[in-house]
Amino acid sequence: MSASRESYLRGVRAALPFAVVIVPFAMLFGLLASEAGLQLYEIVAFSVTVFAGASQFAALHLLQDQAPLLIILATALAVNLRMLMYSVTLAPHLGAAPLGVRAVMAYLLVDQSFALSVAEYDKRPEMTVHEKTAYFFGAVTPVLPLWMGSTVAGALAGRAIPPEYALDFAVPIAFLAMTAPMIRTWPHALAAGLSVVATLALSVLPYGTGLLVGSTIGMAAGAAFEYWREGRSA
């Protein structure tokens, strides 16, 4: 077996356990989108075009609330800005791959493929760019079909569920469940906590702007806190 093929399979194996998170999460998205009145082809178009779960939930939520278009886009993009960090981090490892390959990888750059790849590249610095590329594609191979397939399954199930089983609280639970494990340090906790408090305090502002201002305050506070802590330990 070639080294690239072995790397690819290692990536696939590492990504398989993510199924327990991706399947219910994607089904919930399909279900809620269908309850919101979207057609199956519209839901699939959404998932194929954006392929970033958290921002899709955010956009769906705000679309239903009839928020202004710019607020919807700004909020959903703010959720995806973390991927700029992913792109920066992977560039030194994968920059030598052909442009066409990198263009495909960019589409497939999601939380799971990023986290697994970076961990693997750190563990095995001797990997060639071919092996690194193969591992990345392996790590996203289970994710893509599971995400798309489960979205469709959820959308189909949604049509069978009567509206009185209100799922209004599924999104808050999903978002909190997603965020809590990301809070690894005190600056993270400060960013999340202050952002929540500021957004609630600013909820009198016209729709959606309180969230943007509040989360910017939280983000800046987290970054400032991290900077201050580094300065003290240096």
Place this chain on the structure above:
Amino acid sequence: MIDRTQFWIVVVVLGLATYAIRFSFLGLLGNRPLPGWLQRSLRYTAVAVLPALVAPAVLWPPATGGTPDLARLLAAGVTVVVGLATRQMIFAALAGVATLLGVPFLL
């Protein structure tokens, strides 16, 4: 009801902009490092935006007409605590759902 014009604009613009974010450094900018303050800020975008997005619905659920609801407050609290303790999204979500469905039976 979701406005279809708005929906399709969101799908196209969000799709293109998200792709641009992903492609940026990997595709075009190569090994140029980001300024430190920007790198630091990017680490905190998701943890700041996601909980704040749902915080109003936790305190003032639209389903109850905006009156705070014990089951929803407890469910949100349990989700966060289990997520922090286990670092597993799936356990946090299951614990939250169990609380949401279980509390009305206990009261």
